Amino acid sequence: MGQERDFYERLERKGVSRRDFMKYCTLLTATMGLSSSFVPKIADVFASPAQRPPVIWLHFGECTGCSEGLLRSMYPFIDELVLEVLSVEYHETIMVAAGHQAEEQLHASVKKYDGKFICVVEGSIPTKYNGGYGKIGGRSFLDIAKEVCPKAAAVISIGTCASFGGIPAAAPNPGGYKGVGDALGIKALNLPGCPPNPINLVGTIVNYLLLGKLPDLDELGRPYFAYGKTIHDQCPRRGHFENEEFVEEFGSEEAALGYCLYNVGCRGPETYNNCPTAKFNDGTSWPVEAGHPCIGCSEPKFWDNFTPFYEEM
Amino acid sequence: MRAVDNAVGVKIPKNARIIRNLLMGAQFQHDHLVHFYHLHALDWVDIVSALKADPKKAAALSDNVSNAKVGGAAYFKQVQQRLQTFVDSGQLGPFANAYWGHSAYKLPPEANLMASAHYIEALRLQSKSARMHAVFGGKNPHPQSLVVGGVTCVKDLSPDRIAEFLYLTKETQEFIKNVYIPDLLAVASFYKDWGAIGGTTNFMAWGEFPQNDEEPESLYMPRGVIKNRDVGKVMMADQDKVTEDVTRAWYEDGPALHPYEGETKPVQEDPKYRPGDGKYSWFKAPRYDGEPCEVGPLARVLVAYGKGHKDIKPVVDSVLKQLGVPVTALFSTLGRTAARGIETIAIGDQVQNWTMDLIENLKNGDTSTYEPYEMPDSAMGVGLNDVPRGSLSHYLHIEDGKIRNYQYVVPSTWNLGPRDAKGKLGPVEEALIGTPVADPKQPLEVLRTVHSFDPCVACGVHVIDPDSNQVYKVKAI
Numbered sequence: 001m002g003q004e005r006d007f008y009e010r011l012e013r014k015g016v017s018r019r020d021f022m023k024y025c026t027l028l029t030a031t032m033g034l035s036s037s038f039v040p041k042i043a044d045v046f047a048s049p050a051q052r053p054p055v056i057w058l059h060f061g062e063c064t065g066c067s068e069g070l071l072r073s074m075y076p077f078i079d080e081l082v083l084e085v086l087s088v089e090y091h092e093t094i095m096v097a098a099g100h101q102a103e104e105q106l107h108a109s110v111k112k113y114d115g116k117f118i119c120v121v122e123g124s125i126p127t128k129y130n131g132g133y134g135k136i137g138g139r140s141f142l143d144i145a146k147e148v149c150p151k152a153a154a155v156i157s158i159g160t161c162a163s164f165g166g167i168p169a170a171a172p173n174p175g176g177y178k179g180v181g182d183a184l185g186i187k188a189l190n191l192p193g194c195p196p197n198p199i200n201l202v203g204t205i206v207n208y209l210l211l212g213k214l215p216d217l218d219e220l221g222r223p224y225f226a227y228g229k230t231i232h233d234q235c236p237r238r239g240h241f242e243n244e245e246f247v248e249e250f251g252s253e254e255a256a257l258g259y260c261l262y263n264v265g266c267r268g269p270e271t272y273n274n275c276p277t278a279k280f281n282d283g284t285s286w287p288v289e290a291g292h293p294c295i296g297c298s299e300p301k302f303w304d305n306f307t308p309f310y311e312e313m
Numbered sequence: 314m315r316a317v318d319n320a321v322g323v324k325i326p327k328n329a330r331i332i333r334n335l336l337m338g339a340q341f342q343h344d345h346l347v348h349f350y351h352l353h354a355l356d357w358v359d360i361v362s363a364l365k366a367d368p369k370k371a372a373a374l375s376d377n378v379s380n381a382k383v384g385g386a387a388y389f390k391q392v393q394q395r396l397q398t399f400v401d402s403g404q405l406g407p408f409a410n411a412y413w414g415h416s417a418y419k420l421p422p423e424a425n426l427m428a429s430a431h432y433i434e435a436l437r438l439q440s441k442s443a444r445m446h447a448v449f450g451g452k453n454p455h456p457q458s459l460v461v462g463g464v465t466c467v468k469d470l471s472p473d474r475i476a477e478f479l480y481l482t483k484e485t486q487e488f489i490k491n492v493y494i495p496d497l498l499a500v501a502s503f504y505k506d507w508g509a510i511g512g513t514t515n516f517m518a519w520g521e522f523p524q525n526d527e528e529p530e531s532l533y534m535p536r537g538v539i540k541n542r543d544v545g546k547v548m549m550a551d552q553d554k555v556t557e558d559v560t561r562a563w564y565e566d567g568p569a570l571h572p573y574e575g576e577t578k579p580v581q582e583d584p585k586y587r588p589g590d591g592k593y594s595w596f597k598a599p600r601y602d603g604e605p606c607e608v609g610p611l612a613r614v615l616v617a618y619g620k621g622h623k624d625i626k627p628v629v630d631s632v633l634k635q636l637g638v639p640v641t642a643l644f645s646t647l648g649r650t651a652a653r654g655i656e657t658i659a660i661g662d663q664v665q666n667w668t669m670d671l672i673e674n675l676k677n678g679d680t681s682t683y684e685p686y687e688m689p690d691s692a693m694g695v696g697l698n699d700v701p702r703g704s705l706s707h708y709l710h711i712e713d714g715k716i717r718n719y720q721y722v723v724p725s726t727w728n729l730g731p732r733d734a735k736g737k738l739g740p741v742e743e744a745l746i747g748t749p750v751a752d753p754k755q756p757l758e759v760l761r762t763v764h765s766f767d768p769c770v771a772c773g774v775h776v777i778d779p780d781s782n783q784v785y786k787v788k789a790i
Contacts, residue, residue, distance in 0.1 A: 052404050068454045071347075072440045079436045083395065087404035096355045096411035098760055105410040132583030174579050195454055250460055251326075251683025256467045280452035281444045284477075290451030290458040291465035310460075 024074075031278055032203045032215065033225040042206055052087035053209060054117040056109055058148060059092050060141040061134050061168040061177055062123025066159035067093050069195035073202060074282045086205070089117065103137055110148055118205065119152035121145065124161040124168045125183040128176030145184055154214055155188045157181065158201060163190035163221070164300035171304050181221060189214055190221040194297035197278050200226040220300065222272065231268035231294050234276040237261070247291075255291055265310040267296030316707035317461040320694025324526060326681040328470065329463035331671045332449050334522050335478065336456060337700070338664035339445035342485045343453075344701035345610070345657040346442070346493055348767050350435040353650065356761045357500050358420060358428040361413035364400065366422035368393055375427045379495035382487075383434065392430040412757045419503045428500060431492050442485040448478045463683035470675060470682065479668050486661040489654075497654045501636055501647055508638045510748055511646030511762035513740045515540050515604050516612035517550055517727070519706060521699035522663065533663055534656070534699055537616035538601060542644055547619040550601070552695055552706060555722060557597040558733035561590075569600065569734065572708040573693060575720035594731035598739060599722050607740040608703030608727040609766060614652035615643065624659040646744070649765040690714050702767050703727060725769040741766055 025042045029035075034042075057067070071078050071094075082088055088095075089109035090102070097105055109117065123141075126133035131142030149155050157180045160166040168177040181188040191200050204223055207215045215223040232238065240246070240260040247254045247261050260266070271294055275286040288294055296306045318325060325333075368389035375384045399405075412418075420428070443453040449466045450456025458466040501507075520529050520536035529536040529549070537547040558569040565578040586593050598605070606612070617625035632651055633640060642648055689711065696707040703724030710718040730739040738746075741763060750756050 052402065052406075054404070065454045071351075071436075072443045072453060074440050077437050078440060079433050082406060083399050083433075086406075087402075088406045089404075089409065091407055094351065095407040095409070096360075097409065099756070100754070101410045101412070108410070129581070129583040133579070138586075174581075249683070249685060250465045251463055251467050251681060255465070255683075256680075258468050281447035282441075284444045284447035285451045285469075287451040287457040289468075290449065290456075291468055292451060292457045292460070295457070 024076075028199065028203055028206065031199055031225060031274065032207055033228075034207075038210065041210055052085065053205075054087045054089050054109060054113040055091075055120060056089050056106070056113075056117050056148065056152070057091040057120045057122065058144065060121065060123030060125050060145070060162070061175075062159065062161050062166075064093055064122070065195040066122045066162075067091070070158075070198045070201060072281055073198040076202070081202075089113070099137070106148070110151055114151050116153050117151075118154050118156060118208065119149055120156045120158050120201075121149070121162045121180045121188070122158050124165045124177040124179055126168075126175035126177050127183055128174075133175030133177075142183060145180065149180070149184055149186065149188075154208060155180065155186065156201070156204060157188045157190045157192075157221075159196055160192040160194050160298055160302065163188075163192040163298075166194070167303055170301075188221055189217060189223065191226070192222065192298035192300075193273060196298065197226075197275065197280060199278050200274070218272075226274045226278075227272040227298070229272065229274070231271045231273055231275055231288070232266075234274065235268055235288060236276060237288060250291065258291075261288060261291075261293040263312050264293050265295075265308075265312060266293035267299070267302070267306050267309075267313065268294040270306075270313065271296040271299050273298045314459050314461060315696025315698065316694045316709045317696075318694070319696055320692040320709050320711055321461060321686045321688060322692075323462045323684050323686040325463045326684055327674055327679060328671065328682050329684075330523060330526075331667050331674070332464045332466065332470075332682070333459065334667050335664060335671070336446060336450055336459075337521060337698075338660050338667065339442070339478075339482060341657060341660045341701050342482065342489065342664065343439060343442045343445070344767075345653050346435055346485070346489065347439050348653065348701075349493060349497065349650070350432045351439075352767065353764045354428060354432055354496075354500075355411070356757065356764055357418070357504060358432070359413055359415075359418040359425050360396070360408060360429045360432075361400070362418065362420070362422045363426035363429045364393060364397055364422075366393065366426035368426070371423040371426040371430075374423050374499075378427075378499045380491035381431065381434075381495075382491070383430075389426055389430060392433065393426060395433075396429065412755050415755055415757050416751050417757050420500065424499060424503070428496055431496055434492065435488070438485065438488050442481060445478055445481045445485070448474055448481070460683070462686050463681075465683070467680070467682045470671075470680065475668065475672060479665065482661070482664045482668065486665070489657055489661055494654050494658060497651065498632070498635055501651060504647060505636060505638055505642075507647040507761070508636075508642030508645045510758075511649070511744045511765060512644035513605075513607040513743050514542060515601070515606040516615050517601050517606035517608055517704055518613045518616045519550060519552075519697035519699050519704045520613075520616075522660070528697075534613050534660070535617055535620050535622065536697075537620065538606070539612075539615055539619060540604065544615055544619040544640070547616055552697060554602045555599060555706065556603075557599050557720075557722065557726075559597050560734040561592050561731040562594050562597045563592050564597065572706065572720040572722055573695075573710060573718070575708070575718065577720070594729075596726050596730040596739075597722075598730040598733040598737075599727050600733060600737075603735075605730070605733075605737055605739055605743070606727060607744075607766075608699075608724050609649070610653040610656050610701075610703075611643065611649040612703065613699060614655055617656075618643075624662070625655065628655045628658055646762045646765045653767070688714070700724065702769055723769070725766075728766045729768055729770060741768075 131140030134141040157163045164179045245259045246263040296302045369386040371389040372386040446453035446456045516539040520532035522533035524531040538550045556569040563584040692711045694709045698705045707721045
């Protein structure tokens with residue numbers, strides 16, 4: 001309990017009240033689709049982990065946007081996640097070690113936590129030419145993934161690239177890029193999005209810490225709690241769709257009134273994600289709120305299937 | 314976006330120009346802060362040494378050099394305890410197996426504690442600062458309100474949204490002025506020898522932040538080229554003079570081409586590192602008038618300084634004076650890292666001014682955010698930007714209503730590109746020559762220079778001992 005008190009005291013000093021924190025846990029619980037009785041338990045996960053669960057985060061064919069997304073996590077803030085909640089054993093962007101020291105750290109942590117670590121993979125994996133289009137320290141992404149992923153307690157593919165291949169896999173895909181599940185022939189948990197909302201990664205990990213298992217997944221490996229409904233079905237502009245009130249041109253009076261973006265190419269009806277309810281950056285906004293049609297960035301092959309973006313489906 | 318705007322010949326409305334500047338300005342504030350603290354600081358700051366600091370002395374140091382909101386012995390003691398608890402857990406996470414205790418770390422424990430505390434403060438602030446993008450762009454990263462012809466966030470040009478943005482940029486700028494810049498100067502004062510290490514020769518900036526429809530005349534950060542470090546002679550940069558060379562890059566061989574004619578044909582094989590005169594990089598080698606050029610904060614600041622920029626010049630002079638180093642010290646790793654801070658002050662202040670311009674324009678009744686256009690069957694377009702990492706240009710060729718060619722030359726290609734057909738080194742290659750390395754097995758010094766460019770890539774640096782031919786690989790992210 002002392003640790004828990006310390007935790008709340010620390011939050012208070014950072015200007016985050018216990019009430020705010022519980023509010024966040026409530027939001028997280030709702031996002032995960034758990035009953036409200038889990039709220040105090042979720043707070044416990046953040047307040048007093050016995051041993052911080054090890055995370056090994058691999059970067060392959062990607063832009064680091066998913067990592068950047070995670071850095072924007074608030075309640076728990078990223079410093080709490082890194083220093084007090086998780087043990088991020090390997091993450092090329094934020095780790096201090098480089099070169100040999102970094103590689104040593106990867107091998108040492110895979111060995112130390114064999115079968116116990118959460119492996120988060122960001123980016124897709126080139127499979128043509130022996131995986132030759134993507135290498136770290138002379139080893140192909142494919143080799144590294146084949147060595148590390150099977151030793152993990154769970155593999156989480158973060159972002160559309162790791163989930164389904166994403167932009168590197170868009171036609172003509174000269175390197176033969178594939179999502180992690182496809183490239184390795186394993187069933188990975190997919191958190192697509194470009195980038196995905198960090199709350200969905202936190203929710204997935206909390207589910208794992210709290211219940212000892214991963215959340216329920218759909219046929220594409222996506223957790224139902226985040227990807228169970230379409231953008232369209234949760235969209236606050238849905239009423240305008242039903243009333244046939246559409247934006248025909250950006251910057252127009254209809255756009256200023258927040259009408260439906262279907263006619264300027266919104267892919268919300270075909271895209272499964274919780275953007276409208278979770279929103280981004282501490283609930284500040286999401287693309288449709290900023291007047292831009294959903295481009296379906298979390299769907300498989302969105303770049304090939306959903307373009308040209310500004311034309312009606 | 315600018316390349317397509319240019320190709321279709323659309324002139325975007327004033328509000329759209331300001332919103333784009335605000336999003337880009339916010340990006341500078343956010344990116345440079347994160348780069349300094351989270352991607353570069355620990356090359357200079359030994360976080361383990363912070364455990365030995367006297368919190369009272371750290372508090373005195375902090376009071377002396379900065380106006381940080383948080384401080385005092387109790388605060389630094391608490392940060393130190395937090396770090397101690399973390400170390401005692403035996404799970405060092407991202408700080409494991411690093412270079413702690415390396416002889417190239419020069420800060421006293423108290424300065425290390427101060428910087429470590431601010432590393433954590435900045436980590437927290439940046440997630441809040443990123444909300445600036447979400448206000449007018451829907452989300453960060455990857456804001457999504459930019460379209461050809463303007464912006465889509467017409468609904469967000471409301472008093473509450475603008476106030477939210479203004480509050481966030483002010484809070485971020487306060488941290489930049491009261492914490493980032495003082496920390497930068499405090500750390501730099503222990504590493505003045507790095508004012509003679511890691512320099513390059515030529516510099517190029519497309520410039521950024523158009524203040525009206527006239528480009529390049531109205532760019533707040535000016536356009537220009539500097540050759541052979543001749544800061545007194547800034548020439549206009551002309552995009553016609555750009556070529557990309559693929560002699561040493563993993564693409565099919567061909568002549569150096571202007572990006573309008575550019576080809577991207579990756580080798581159809583498992584690419585191997587081949588010493589000698591073989592190919593060794595995924596980067597093409599961009600050249601301006603046949604010469605490699607450094608791009609980024611240092612190039613922008615030098616161009617602005619050389620042109621006597623009213624905001625940049627005084628800050629540069631004051632930083633040089635405070636550190637007691639000559640102008641030539643700018644051509645270095647230290648100069649590059651300082652330039653990043655210098656431009657953040659100037660640009661961050663402008664973000665507030667531009668927000669006021671937006672309010673003024675709206676008050677005057679101009680609510681336009683988008684200008685319709687016709688997509689032509691054939692057209693060419695170029696878009697020149699300067700983003701936080703450096704000069705970025707996009708080239709588009711439309712034919713028969715389709716994209717015939719699309720090429721872009723990004724900042725890290727300029728900086729990290731390989732040698733060309735004439736054997737000329739890329740800027741980072743040049744910068745690394747002569748870097749003192751105390752222990753080749755722990756090449757911390759190499760990381761300092763590579764990181765100072767803010768590379769947007771996982772790059773492989775090979776440290777080779779000429780006696781044993783032992784190759785040490787250094788991965789810098």
